[in-house]
Amino acid sequence: MQSLRIAFRNVTRQRRRSLPLAAAVAFGFFVFTLVTAFTNGLLDSVESNVASLTGGHIYVSGSELDPLGRELQVIRDPSVVDAAVEAAGPAVASRQRRSSAPVALIAGSREARQLVIGVDPGRQGGFLDGLSFADGDPSSFLADPTGLLLPAETIEALGVDVGERVIVKATTIRGQLNIADFVVAGGIVGQAALGLDFGYAHVDALDALLDVAPGEVQAISILLEDLGALDATTDRLEVQLAAFAPVVRASDDPETMPAMARAMQGGLGSVATEEAWEGTRYLITTVDDLLGGMRDLVDIMNATAAAIFAVIVVIILVGVMNAYRMVMIERTPEIGAMRAMGVQRSGIRNIFLAEAFLVAATGAVAGLLLALTTMGAVGLVDLGSSNLSFFLQQGHLHFSVIPRDAVLSTLLVSLMSVAAVLVPARAAARIAPAEALRSVG
Amino acid sequence: MTPGSFRSLPMALAATLLACLLPVAAAQLADVDGLLARIDQQGNYLGDLSATVTLQSIDPTEGDERRQARWFRRDADDAFLILILEPTTELGQGYLNVEDGFWFYDPESRQFVYTSLSESFEGSDANHDDFGAPSYADDYRITSLTEGTLGAYDVWIAELEATHGDATYPFKTIWVSRAEELVLKSEDYSLTERLLRTSYFPSYARIGDAYIADRMIFVDALVPGRTTEITISDLSTAELPEYIFTKAYVERVNR
Numbered sequence: 001m002q003s004l005r006i007a008f009r010n011v012t013r014q015r016r017r018s019l020p021l022a023a024a025v026a027f028g029f030f031v032f033t034l035v036t037a038f039t040n041g042l043l044d045s046v047e048s049n050v051a052s053l054t055g056g057h058i059y060v061s062g063s064e065l066d067p068l069g070r071e072l073q074v075i076r077d078p079s080v081v082d083a084a085v086e087a088a089g090p091a092v093a094s095r096q097r098r099s100s101a102p103v104a105l106i107a108g109s110r111e112a113r114q115l116v117i118g119v120d121p122g123r124q125g126g127f128l129d130g131l132s133f134a135d136g137d138p139s140s141f142l143a144d145p146t147g148l149l150l151p152a153e154t155i156e157a158l159g160v161d162v163g164e165r166v167i168v169k170a171t172t173i174r175g176q177l178n179i180a181d182f183v184v185a186g187g188i189v190g191q192a193a194l195g196l197d198f199g200y201a202h203v204d205a206l207d208a209l210l211d212v213a214p215g216e217v218q219a220i221s222i223l224l225e226d227l228g229a230l231d232a233t234t235d236r237l238e239v240q241l242a243a244f245a246p247v248v249r250a251s252d253d254p255e256t257m258p259a260m261a262r263a264m265q266g267g268l269g270s271v272a273t274e275e276a277w278e279g280t281r282y283l284i285t286t287v288d289d290l291l292g293g294m295r296d297l298v299d300i301m302n303a304t305a306a307a308i309f310a311v312i313v314v315i316i317l318v319g320v321m322n323a324y325r326m327v328m329i330e331r332t333p334e335i336g337a338m339r340a341m342g343v344q345r346s347g348i349r350n351i352f353l354a355e356a357f358l359v360a361a362t363g364a365v366a367g368l369l370l371a372l373t374t375m376g377a378v379g380l381v382d383l384g385s386s387n388l389s390f391f392l393q394q395g396h397l398h399f400s401v402i403p404r405d406a407v408l409s410t411l412l413v414s415l416m417s418v419a420a421v422l423v424p425a426r427a428a429a430r431i432a433p434a435e436a437l438r439s440v441g
Numbered sequence: 442m443t444p445g446s447f448r449s450l451p452m453a454l455a456a457t458l459l460a461c462l463l464p465v466a467a468a469q470l471a472d473v474d475g476l477l478a479r480i481d482q483q484g485n486y487l488g489d490l491s492a493t494v495t496l497q498s499i500d501p502t503e504g505d506e507r508r509q510a511r512w513f514r515r516d517a518d519d520a521f522l523i524l525i526l527e528p529t530t531e532l533g534q535g536y537l538n539v540e541d542g543f544w545f546y547d548p549e550s551r552q553f554v555y556t557s558l559s560e561s562f563e564g565s566d567a568n569h570d571d572f573g574a575p576s577y578a579d580d581y582r583i584t585s586l587t588e589g590t591l592g593a594y595d596v597w598i599a600e601l602e603a604t605h606g607d608a609t610y611p612f613k614t615i616w617v618s619r620a621e622e623l624v625l626k627s628e629d630y631s632l633t634e635r636l637l638r639t640s641y642f643p644s645y646a647r648i649g650d651a652y653i654a655d656r657m658i659f660v661d662a663l664v665p666g667r668t669t670e671i672t673i674s675d676l677s678t679a680e681l682p683e684y685i686f687t688k689a690y691v692e693r694v695n696r
Contacts, residue, residue: 066607106663109501167663169637174606175559178632179663211606211632 003347007354011362017327018359021320025363025413026370028312032409033371033401035305040400043291043298045393047227050287052130053198055096055119055221057287058234060241062219062280072173075280078217084240085222091229096123097217099206103199105150106167107158114154116168116199118206118218131200132395136162136186141200148182149200151190160184168201172211173218180209227287234286241282250285313413317420320356324424327352328431335428336436345429352425353418360417364410375399476586476597477577479622484575486651489681490514492673494523494572498565501666508563512673513685516574520686523572524694525563533695536562536569539686543569546688548695553688559609566638566659566669570609575624577601577615580608588619591626595619610637623652636662646676 011018051057062075075081078097085095099118104111121127121142128138134152140162141147148166150158160166162184169179182201190197212218224233234249241247288295328335335348382395392398496508509527514520518540525534533548536556544553558570581601589598601613612630617623627640644656655676661667684690 070607109664109666111502111664169631169663171557171559172606172632175557175609176603176606176611176632177559177609177629177637178611179635179637180633 003350004354007351007358010351011355011358014327017323018355021316021323021359022363022366024312024316024319025360025417026367028309028316029364029367029409029413030371030374031312032305032309033368033406034374034399035308036302036405037371037375037399037401038397039298039301039305040402041398042391043295044400045391045398046291047287048393049130049391050290051223052127053117054287054290055098055127056094056223057227057230058222058224058237059098059285060220060222060237061283061285062217063283064280065277066174070175073218074173074212075217075220075282077280078215078220080244080280081220081241081282084237084244085220087240088237089229089233091224091226091233093223093225094123095220095222096120097203097219098221099203099210099212099218101170101206101210103209104169105154105158106169107160107164110158112154112157114150114199115197116148116170116201116206118203119200120203129394132189134187134189136184138186141185144183144185145202146180146182146205147185147202149186149188150184151197151199152187153190153197154199155184155187158184162186168209170209172209174211176211178209178211180205230286230288234284238284241284245279246277246281248281248283250283250289313416317416320359320417321420321424324352324356324421325427327355328424328428331428332431332436335431336433339431339433340437348431349425349429352421352428356417356421356425357414361410361414364413368406368410372401375401476599476617476622477581477583477601480617480624481575481578483622483650483652484654485516486514486574486648486653486678487517488649488678490516490648490653490676490678491681492676493526495672495674496563496565496567497670497672499666499668500664502664506565508565512572513681514572514574515681515686518686519574521573522686522691523562524691531563535691535694536572537686537688537691538569538573544688546691546695551692553691566661566667567657567671568609571640571657571659571671580604581613589616591616591618594625596625621652624654638662646673648676648678 047057060075060081061073062081063071063073064076066072082095085092097118097120101116101118103114103116105114119127121138128141131138131149135155136149141149148168155162158166164184165181166184167179168182169177172178182205188200207214207216207218210218222233222237224230238247238249338348339345379396379399381397383392383397491511491513494510494512496506496510498506498508500506507527508525508531511524511526513522519538520540521536521538523536525531533546535544535546537544537546537553538558542555543558545556546553556569558568558573560569561567562569562571580603582604583599584602585600587598589596595618597617597619599615599617601615603611610629611632612634614628614630615624616626618625623642623645625642627642628636629638629640631637639660639662641658641660642654642656643658644654645652646655653673653676655673657671659669659671661669
């Protein structure tokens with residue numbers, strides 16, 4: 001305790017040395033914390049927005065074979081999925097049915113292609129809040145069962161205004177052509193660059209267009225309370241569904257993803273006789289399957305940030321070690337006096353180690369506080385509706401600091417500083433009192 | 442028939458007339474029963490076909506477009522292949538319909554992508570399945586049949602309803618010449634029974650016992666002023682090698 005008190009006094013008395021060292025640690029910690037919080041926040045935002053756009057974190061779609069061996073994307077008996085979801089555990093917050101189809105939109109002599117998702121905004125709270133409206137508002141969509149939300153670029157290509165009627169032409173789940181009238185209820189900011197440039201219709205209206213009978217569904221999206229339960233819930237859901245029908249996990253069979261993409265394109269795939277199945281086959285896809293590339297990118301960014309941090313820490317530690325070699329030389333008379341007064345070698349060593357710990361810990365905490373302040377300030381900036389909105393939360397950059405990681409990083413930096421000072425500390429402890437006192441002078 | 446069966450002479454005359462006409466009507470109905478099958482039979486050629494296809498699209502918004510392609514067809518296997526020749530930016534793109542599905546080949550990505558026969562061909566009003574052999578008898582049943590005229594032709598006007606959910610158009614009305622039993626006009630309807638397009642087949646080429654429409658005009662019912670005209674030229678019945686209807690050939694022809 002005495003060593004700690006003396007160390008604290010030394011650190012505060014020798015500010016010219018302590019402050020630059022602490023500032024260097026703070027800078028390294030600031031950069032590392034900011035970058036990792038940014039990338040983790042980016043992933044959180046994208047996951048949250050994907051969950052909002054797709055209606056959940058787990059997606060169950062079904063397909064069956066028609067007499068010609070063609071794969072039809074439909075779940076005839078959704079109660080099977082409902083029962084499996086009920087049994088899959090308590091992490092499920094809600095579930096809603098979804099449809100999707102590539103359609104041709106026709107207004108006057110203009111035509112545009114658009115992938116349209118059928119949603120049930122009444123059951124998926126917050127879905128409309130997750131969209132950025134460029135024109136119109138959510139209430140128009142909610143009020144009109146034939147309402148259609150389209151990317152602003154599509155509305156421009158069609159030359160229509162919000163409130164105008166368009167003809168929607170699509171291929172039914174069996175491959176027949178069908179058309180119906182819809183009303184443009186709003187223009188939204190699309191995410192064409194990310195391949196998520198969707199339009200939205202009410203699922204009942206889209207199902208009618210696609211000839212999905214009442215009571216049947218194309219897919220069911222499952223929203224979880226806690227994304228941490230994703231793997232466990234998906235595993236349990238697979239086991240439950242497998243009791244009734246064949247199940248394929250998108251993560252296990254990459255070939256199923258093209259099939260899913262094909263379904264999104266409205267194509268009817270043919271299935272070889274040896275691969276045929278009876279009844280409905282379920283495909284389970286998770287948000288991780290969709291964001292595999294994004295997650296890899298975040299991992300790479302975090303690894304890069306960690307590498308940069310490691311380099312900064314090494315440079316700082318070399319600086320700390322050299323600084324304390326100098327400290328040892330400067331304090332030789334003081335060390336001699338302390339040893340002459342009965343301070344043990346371990347006491348001298350502990351003073352040095354405690355000083356290094358205090359400087360590093362103070363720097364790390366300062367860096368963390370600075371990073372938190374910067375994040376708070378940047379997070380307040382409203383970036384509005386733009387092509388970046390998919391990476392934002394309600395128009396704001398979101399940073400995610402994991403408290404456990406922050407504490408561990410602070411401890412790690414502090415302990416590494418202690419390790420760096422170990423050599424000069426031992427050298428200081430080994431100085432003979434008589435020799436040290438002779439150097440006074 | 443016994444005296445007194447009819448109460449008056451006019452009634453008796455009407456009954457006599459009806460009795461005379463019934464065999465004619467019965468014979469006509471018998472003919473009509475096989476109408477769709479006969480249309481299919483005439484439209485299917487037993488050998489191989491190849492030709493140059495020219496597609497002229499008129500679009501009030503997008504402007505006019507001309508495309509040309511080589512077309513290979515083997516009705517016995519229900520197979521066809523279309524290789525785009527023009528525009529040069531799309532040279533080498535191919536549409537292959539074989540047993541395992543209908544594929545689009547993009548020479549840039551060098552990949553085959555599954556697509557649907559009911560989809561529009563190159564964004565025109567023609568569909569991919571317009572390039573295959575007709576299959577009215579398999580896909581439709583007649584719900585109404587009347588006599589009429591179409592220009593100078595005496596025709597059957599048949600309203601059709603798809604017998605299964607796989608036909609591209611759930612409802613159709615076709616005008617069939619009574620003399621040759623060729624489809625001269627077709628109105629194609631959606632599942633919601635709204636007109637999607639009107640097709641005209643003003644010219645047929647006779648090859649053996651088969652008739653192949655060598656001029657087709659598709660008028661879009663949804664986009665006013667948009668039409669597509671397909672002309673088939675250089676029609677050949679020379680036997681085609683087996684490898685023509687393979688993915689390997691579509692890839693190789695691009696190299």
